[in-house]
Amino acid sequence: MRTTEETEGFDGEASNTSMISGASSPYQPTTEPVLSRNVLGAMRCDMEYLMSYFGILKAVEVVLSLISFICIETIMMCSPCGGVYLFEFVSCSAFVVTGVLLLIFCLNLHIKVPQVNWNLTVRTEDLVNTAASTFFFFLSSLLLVCINHDTGAEKAAVVFGFLVTGVFGLNTFLAVRRWRRGNGCQGAAQTSEYMRARTASRGEMEARPELA
Numbered sequence: 001m002r003t004t005e006e007t008e009g010f011d012g013e014a015s016n017t018s019m020i021s022g023a024s025s026p027y028q029p030t031t032e033p034v035l036s037r038n039v040l041g042a043m044r045c046d047m048e049y050l051m052s053y054f055g056i057l058k059a060v061e062v063v064l065s066l067i068s069f070i071c072i073e074t075i076m077m078c079s080p081c082g083g084v085y086l087f088e089f090v091s092c093s094a095f096v097v098t099g100v101l102l103l104i105f106c107l108n109l110h111i112k113v114p115q116v117n118w119n120l121t122v123r124t125e126d127l128v129n130t131a132a133s134t135f136f137f138f139l140s141s142l143l144l145v146c147i148n149h150d151t152g153a154e155k156a157a158v159v160f161g162f163l164v165t166g167v168f169g170l171n172t173f174l175a176v177r178r179w180r181r182g183n184g185c186q187g188a189a190q191t192s193e194y195m196r197a198r199t200a201s202r203g204e205m206e207a208r209p210e211l212a
Contacts, residue, residue, distance in 0.1 A: 045106050057171045058102040061133070064164035065095035068137075071157035083147040087140040087157060094133045094164070101126055127175045134168040137161055 049055045069091040078084045103109075105126075141161030148154040 046108055049105050049108075053174060054171070055102075055105070057167060057174070058098060058105070060167050061098045061164060061171065062095060062102055064160055064167060065091050065098060065133075068157055068160040068164060069095055071153050071160060074153040075151065075157075078149065080147060083140070083143040084154075087144050087161060090133075090136045090140045091157075091161070091164075094129075094137065094168075097129050098133070101129060123175075123179070127172070127179055130168050130172040130175055134165060134172050137165040137168060141165060 050059070069088065072084060072088045072091060075084055141158055144154060144158050144161065148158070
């Protein structure tokens with residue numbers, strides 16, 4: 001029969017052994033919370049963006065690009081067909097890319113993943129898309145004017161091509177102005193942060209006693 005002291009000693013040794021075994025075990029229970037977060041979140045249409053200048057311009061660009069593509073697709077015969085093929089490619093590409101950007105901005109998908117600076121990336125892509133669409137729509141419409149067969153479909157495509165060129169040009173102007181304003185604000189903020197850090201460092205040097 002074990003005495004009470006022997007029993008308590010045995011229990012203490014078992015407890016210590018259990019603690020040591022638990023500490024050395026590779027399967028440790030964790031208390032870190034598992035973050036199950038939905039990246040997309042609750043997607044909803046941003047009506048404020050749709051009613052803004054950029055939202056309206058984007059919607060108009062998508063519609064006009066689609067109409068231009070439909071007009072050029074109704075041409076059954078062409079010779080030469082270089083101008084028709086270029087206009088077809090430009091209108092289809094502008095419709096797809098601009099439609100995707102409109103969807104991203106409407107659903108605020110560019111701010112759903114905070115680990116990546118999607119805001120800067122997508123806005124840069126938007127600026128590049130509008131500038132490229134302006135240039136290529138103007139070029140393809142001008143080429144279609146020079147090489148056409150006076151059909152109704154070609155004339156309609158040229159008209160809508162120049163219309164969408166003007167809309168893309170206006171969007172490019174506004175995007176460049178917004179880009180410059182954003183860079184100016186960012187530069188001012190960085191300058192202010194640098195001056196604040198420099199002032200704090202100078203104050204620390206003045207407060208430090210001089211070494212003999």
